[in-house]
Amino acid sequence: MSISVLGAGAFGTALAIAISRETDVVLWGRDAAHVAEMQASRQNAKRLPDALFPTQLTVTDDLKLACRNNVILLAVPMQKLAGFVQSHRQILSSKTLVACCKGVDQSSGLGPVETIAKHVPDAQSAILTGPSFAADIAKGLPTALTLACADEDVGEALQQAISTPALRLYRTTDTTGAALGGAFKNVIAIACGVAMGAGLGESARAALMTRGFAEMTRLAQVRGGLPATLVGLSGFGDLTLTCTSNQSRNYQLGLALGAGQEFDDRITVEGAATARALRDVAIAQNIDLPITVTIAAILDKTMDVRAAMVALLSRPLKEE
Secondary structure, three states: OOEEEEOOOHHHHHHHHHHHOOOOEEEEOOOHHHHHHHHHHOEEOOOEEEEEOOOOEEEEOOHHHHOOOOEEEEOOOHHHHHHHHHHOHHHHOOOEEEEOOOOOOOOOOOOHHHHHHHHOOOOEEEEEEOOOOHHHHHHOOOEEEEEEEOOHHHHHHHHHHHOOOOEEEEEEOOHHHHHHHHHHHHHHHHHHHHHHHOOOOHHHHHHHHHHHHHHHHHHHHHOOOOHHHHOOHHHHHHHHHHHHOOOOHHHHHHHHHHHOOOOOOOOOOHHHHHHHHHHHHHHHHOOOOHHHHHHHHHHOOOOOHHHHHHHHHOOOOOOO
């Protein structure tokens, strides 16, 4: 399989670096000046400094050239994925498209795989998700991810093509469960950051992680996901990493909200849009997602942070 990565942000660059240690990879970026910089310096100093490109990594701003390969990793932010695949559906037609973003589209309520299927219906679609930070992947540190593809044969071929000695992929056909785990954990990471930023302590964070996992599982089952998927890398694994690490942008946003501090709005935080999208799903389908609804209200500034956290942690007592 020939592989391209579309999107020269930190995560797309890290994947391209990791995979190109084993095989030829094309990395596409939309900004010609940025691409020229990367070609000259053999690194993405803007997004992922100090990670040199292997010799088998080619960088280009020519989308047609990048899409000559038959496997395309889409490292595009979730809220821009629909527009991107719709605009380029002809060139992406009949390819194997692997979403490398996490979230729910705020306009449609669709996840990454559903978004691809809607706009490029003749493509094979999959999602790569799980506990990972771009810097770790680029350094070659051990990382395990979930590769979800409804077609088992395509999934197995992708697993063999993308895995490396340090980047280990575990396969499932449950694209719904894998995608929702990756999306939901960002919302819960914001909640955990809020609790820590507000000084509510580690025990409060543990409670939010646990009850957040229950919300994640509840929604996944309603949408046809498998509980077994959620206890794996794409659910529990990613939730654990994102809710406890200062490297997480979602957690950092929560910390800022909890402490009443400003947060740089130029930083992409997928969990913010996902919280609002899942809040709308919860209301429309009458699904009990109290943490999600609360975080959406905090983001929309319709609820005070401390009052919201106290309300969450003093919900009616019931069986677990």
